[in-house]
Amino acid sequence: MRPRPAPLAAALDLRQGRVEQAHGSGGRAMTHLIETLFMAAFDPGAAPLAEDAACLERPAGRLVLSTDSHVVSPLFFPGGDIGCLAVNGTLNDLAMRGAQPLYLAASFILEEGLPLADLQRIVASMAQAARAAGVAIVTGDTKVVERGKGDGVFITTTGVGVVADGLEISASRAQPGDLILLSGALGDHGLAVLAQRENLRFETPILSDTAALHGLVAALLVTAPDGLHCLRDPTRGGLGCALNEIARQSGVGMRLREAAIPVHEPVRALCEFLGLDPLYIANEGKLLAIVAAEAAPAVLAALRAHPLGSEAMLIGEVVADEDRFVDMETLLGGRRLVDWPSGELLPRIC
Amino acid sequence: MRYLNEFRDPHLAQQLLTRIQREADPRRNYQLLEFCGGHTHAICRHGIADVLPENVRLLHGPGCPVCVLPGERLQAAIDLAVGAPLTLCSYGDLLRVPGAGGDTLFKARARGADVRMVYAIDDALHLARAQPGRPVVFFAIGFETTAPSTAVALLRAQREGLGNFSVYCNHVLTPPALRALLAGADDGAARIDGFIGPAHVSTIIGSQPYAFVATEYLRPLVIAGFEPLDVLQAILMLLRQCNTGVARVENEYSRVVNPLGNRKAQALLAEVFGTRAHFAWRGLGELPESALAIRAGFAAWDAERRFDLSGTAAVAEVGACQCPAVLRGQRQPQDCPLFARACTPDHPLGACMVSAEGACAAHYQHGRARSVRA
Numbered sequence: 169m170r171p172r173p174a175p176l177a178a179a180l181d182l183r184q185g186r187v188e189q190a191h192g193s194g195g196r197a198m199t200h201l202i203e204t205l206f207m208a209a210f211d212p213g214a215a216p217l218a219e220d221a222a223c224l225e226r227p228a229g230r231l232v233l234s235t236d237s238h239v240v241s242p243l244f245f246p247g248g249d250i251g252c253l254a255v256n257g258t259l260n261d262l263a264m265r266g267a268q269p270l271y272l273a274a275s276f277i278l279e280e281g282l283p284l285a286d287l288q289r290i291v292a293s294m295a296q297a298a299r300a301a302g303v304a305i306v307t308g309d310t311k312v313v314e315r316g317k318g319d320g321v322f323i324t325t326t327g328v329g330v331v332a333d334g335l336e337i338s339a340s341r342a343q344p345g346d347l348i349l350l351s352g353a354l355g356d357h358g359l360a361v362l363a364q365r366e367n368l369r370f371e372t373p374i375l376s377d378t379a380a381l382h383g384l385v386a387a388l389l390v391t392a393p394d395g396l397h398c399l400r401d402p403t404r405g406g407l408g409c410a411l412n413e414i415a416r417q418s419g420v421g422m423r424l425r426e427a428a429i430p431v432h433e434p435v436r437a438l439c440e441f442l443g444l445d446p447l448y449i450a451n452e453g454k455l456l457a458i459v460a461a462e463a464a465p466a467v468l469a470a471l472r473a474h475p476l477g478s479e480a481m482l483i484g485e486v487v488a489d490e491d492r493f494v495d496m497e498t499l500l501g502g503r504r505l506v507d508w509p510s511g512e513l514l515p516r517i518c
Numbered sequence: 519m520r521y522l523n524e525f526r527d528p529h530l531a532q533q534l535l536t537r538i539q540r541e542a543d544p545r546r547n548y549q550l551l552e553f554c555g556g557h558t559h560a561i562c563r564h565g566i567a568d569v570l571p572e573n574v575r576l577l578h579g580p581g582c583p584v585c586v587l588p589g590e591r592l593q594a595a596i597d598l599a600v601g602a603p604l605t606l607c608s609y610g611d612l613l614r615v616p617g618a619g620g621d622t623l624f625k626a627r628a629r630g631a632d633v634r635m636v637y638a639i640d641d642a643l644h645l646a647r648a649q650p651g652r653p654v655v656f657f658a659i660g661f662e663t664t665a666p667s668t669a670v671a672l673l674r675a676q677r678e679g680l681g682n683f684s685v686y687c688n689h690v691l692t693p694p695a696l697r698a699l700l701a702g703a704d705d706g707a708a709r710i711d712g713f714i715g716p717a718h719v720s721t722i723i724g725s726q727p728y729a730f731v732a733t734e735y736l737r738p739l740v741i742a743g744f745e746p747l748d749v750l751q752a753i754l755m756l757l758r759q760c761n762t763g764v765a766r767v768e769n770e771y772s773r774v775v776n777p778l779g780n781r782k783a784q785a786l787l788a789e790v791f792g793t794r795a796h797f798a799w800r801g802l803g804e805l806p807e808s809a810l811a812i813r814a815g816f817a818a819w820d821a822e823r824r825f826d827l828s829g830t831a832a833v834a835e836v837g838a839c840q841c842p843a844v845l846r847g848q849r850q851p852q853d854c855p856l857f858a859r860a861c862t863p864d865h866p867l868g869a870c871m872v873s874a875e876g877a878c879a880a881h882y883q884h885g886r887a888r889s890v891r892a
Contacts, residue, residue: 366637427528442637443874445563493886500531500746502565504884510863 180204185284192278192312202310205288209295210305222306224271227330232267234258235326243286243320245364247356247375251293253452254323256380257403259301263382264399264455266337266389267329272298274308274325279318290321301380303327329382335389341397342418346486347464349457351384351471352377352479353430354407358449359438372434379453384476388457391470395463400456405509406448410456411494412508421489424496424506428483448509458486525745526564534750535569541757542571549575550756551847552714553696555582555875556744562884564746574753577708577847578877580695581716583660583688584611585845585869585876586799589833591688593617595657598686598825599631605649607634607642608657609664611873616866618833639671646675646683655821657686663718665689665810666783669790672812675819686821687812690797692719693727694808698799699846700735708847712756714749715741717771722787724779725769732765743771790816800835800869801845836861841868844877851878858886 180201190197238254255272262269274294278287298305360376362368381401388396398418402410407429411422431439431446439446453476459467464482471477484496494506542548552558558578561567567576580586596617599606606623613623613635627633636642639656646654658668668685675683699710715728720741731739738759742752752770759766769775790813797809812820821827835841839861840854851857851870861867863879870876874883 498563498565499526499528500535500564500566500569501528502568504563504565505886507863507883507886510883 180284182284182288187278187280187282187284187287187312189280189312189314192310198310205284205291206308206310209288209291210298219307222271222273224306224328227270229330229332232262232265232329232331233326234261234329235324236261237322237324239319239322240361241319242361242364243290245361245376246373247360248378248452249290249293250321250323251290252297253376253378254325255294255297255301255303255305256378256452258325258327259303259380259382260401260403260452260455262327262329263380263385264337264401265329265331266335266385266396266399267331267382268386269301269303269327269329269380269382271328272303272305272325274305274323276308276310277318277322278310278312279320280312280315282320287321290323294323297380301382335393337396337399339398339400339414339417342414342420342458342486343397344420344486344488345461346397346458347461347482348411348422348424348484348486349459349464349468349471350407350429350481350483351381351455351457351477352453353432353435354402354451354454355431355435355439355446355449357452358406359435361450362442363438368438370434370438374432374434374438377451377453379476381453381455381476384455384471384474387470387474388467391466392459392463395460395467396457397460398456398458402451402454402456404450406446406450407456408445408447408494408506409509411506412492414456414458415489415492415494418486419490419492421487421492422484422494423487424484424494426496426498426504428481430479430481447506461485525743525747527747530747531569531750534747534754538574538750538754538757539571541754541761542574543761544573547573547575548711548757548760549577549709550712550714550753551577551579551699551708551710552749553579553581553692554714554716554719554744555585555873555877555880556717557714557742557749558582558877558880559875560744560746560749562880565884566746566749567885570753574757577710578844578851578880579699579713579847580799580801580845581661581692581719582870582873582875582877583664583690584615584873585841586690586695586801587612587615587659587688587869588798588800589617589835590798590831591827592623593621593833594827595686596621596623596626596631598655598821598827599623599633600626600629602653602825604653604655605632605634605645606655606657607636607645609637609659610635612657612659614866615869615872618831639667643671643674643680643683646680647678650682653682653684655684655686655825657688659688661690661692661716661719662722662787665791666722666780666786669786672790672816672819673786676816681818684819684821684824685812686827687791687810689791689810690799691793691808691810692716692723693730694805695799695802696728696731698802698805698808700731700737702846710737710847711760712737713739714752714756715739715767717741717743717748717775720769720771720775720779722780722783725767725775725777726779728767732767736765738765739767741767741769741771741775743774789813801842836867839868841870841878844870851881854878858882
């Protein structure tokens with residue numbers, strides 16, 4: 169093994185230093201930043217990050233590719249930060265097609281003035297999330313924009329995974345008679361970020377649920393390889409948006425039972441306080457599984473047996489409906505449409 | 519949070535419903551109007567209309583501050599934000615309300631205007647302190663519920679000598695709007711047998727200001743909380759009054775509301791605000807003594823005195839829009855030819871489709887399935 173080359177520039181001041189234009193200009197400072205901050209965290213042993221592109225072994229099965237840009241304010245919030253979010257978010261997009269994730273590429277847009285200590289925390293969090301998921305970050309890119317033209321850091325991650333031949337999990341496969349399972353309580357992530365951003369404090373802090381779900385998906389695939397029709401992580405737009413997307417793509421309607429939909433008490437309380445609906449709040453570690461009715465009991469049991477699905481519930485069923493409405497039986501026994509969210513979530517005035 | 523699950527208990531709801539069914543006289547109809555958008559939202563969100571007897575019908579009232587705001591006043595704010603180097607702050611709902619030609623504060627922001635959504639007026643004060651050289655205008659909107667916090671902010675600005683902060687006051691009052699609904703009964707407005715009275719507004723003003731509903735117009739009014747069981751209990755109380763032929767102001771929301779209201783908040787309102795001689799309401803027209811104006815002693819923080827907010831041409835309502843009739847309880851949202859066709863929450867033409875508490879938006883979001891299939 170060749171010794172690591174001597175540093176090109178003065179050591180990065182990780183305690184007081186900040187991102188400067190030079191860190192993105194392709195010179196020594198940029199190489200130094202990449203070597204000491206990114207490579208050291210992501211994979212100190214190997215050197216693929218030094219190349220502009222990574223060469224990968226081709227696995228058996230079909231490749232699955234997904235990309236996702238991550239912008240969040242604040243960068244750090246209870247339960248997570250933009251780093252682990254950027255890793256888990258893309259891994260989950262792969263997992264929702266039934267894929268085993270293999271590799272990630274990460275692209276950073278840094279705002280001039282971002283403290284290097286913050287960047288280091290974010291990078292360490294990404295590295296930890298990737299390691300925990302058993303996925304390598306194999307290539308990346310860095311750009312710096314002028315102060316005021318970014319929100320600290322934007323991270324785009326692209327993931328490659330592999331899915332077994334013959335496995336077709338898709339948002340277009342929901343059929344009338346299928347049952348709808350939800351892996352856990354709604355709204356934790358969105359409200360954790362909101363509460364941090366708006367400086368709202370509570371006796372019980374709300375933590376983001378950010379988590380990589382491919383391990384949970386793998387457990388479901390072992391349980392019911394043929395019964396899983398559709399998987400979706402209800403991120404931005406929440407459950408309401410995710411179910412409407414599936415209903416539209418599959419050409420079906422849905423009937424939910426409000427009493428079965430889990431929401432943690434602090435989330436429910438804060439939603440009431442702000443006039444928000446937990447059905448439309450983002451989640452980063454939950455999945456919806458739409459499964460054949462005969463497979464549902466086994467899938468529900470498999471969900472509940474996994475740490476990420478211990479609060480899983482059967483929340484409704486897929487029905488034939490040419491209007492593709494997602495309808496809900498309320499706690500009182502009335503009916504309510506669960507419509508697409510419209511625009512930004514806005515707290516009410518009165 | 520206490521008082522949350524207790525007031526959504528399905529078993530208690532069932533018991534109340536049984537009593538409502540027993541109380542509802544099958545030989546007659548009951549038309550009850552909920553004044554507040556918060557009640558409209560709760561009724562639609564919890565599917566309350568579905569579980570009531572068929573002869574108990576709920577009408578939606580004008581109690582959504584965003585819905586009753588005249589287009590001209592919104593357009594004046596858009597013009598101000600676009601035309602001057604300043605920061606305009608408001609609560610979220612308002613940013614989507616269409617002014618002239620469908621323009622909104624959101625669109626103005628996309629064109630470069632400095633428009634901020636805040637959760638509390640304190641955030642606007644904070645902004646003003648943080649950028650002393652730049653005017654910060656807070657678009658104040660709401661009924662008596664939000665007005666006290668605006669009063670507190672104005673007092674703080676005065677105390678701190680915060681010269682770059684000002685308030686564009688659009689606060690309106692509940693009792694004059696109730697009176698307008700009752701007075702309109704003579705010219706073909708909906709027959710209203712009783713009112714579900716405001717929840718949060720009543721915590722401030724108490725129950726006494728509604729007395730005229732019972733004494734002058736002989737209609738019952740029950741102040742109710744926004745939870746499903748609150749609404750059901752209020753309906754039961756209204757049916758009882760209707761059946762016995764009495765008209766009283768009753769208070770279902772006694773865990774929060776007392777007859778005299780919040781005296782401290784009332785004192786703040788009186789110190790900072792006077793009443794405008796007239797104010798235009800979308801749907802209800804010009805109503806006397808129906809809105810608050812900032813007193814002369816606070817002129818330095820009154821955006822209407824500091825900026826030109828008067829010169830906006832009339833903003834035309836969309837011709838077929840039934841919002842005025844919906845706001846008076848005369849029509850249901852689904853009776854409007856634009857509802858769910860040209861007018862949706864993503865592309866609202868009328869004010870009632872904008873705020874989640876507007877009757878049209880609440881019906882669209884939660885009840886459209888029924889009207890499409892009906």
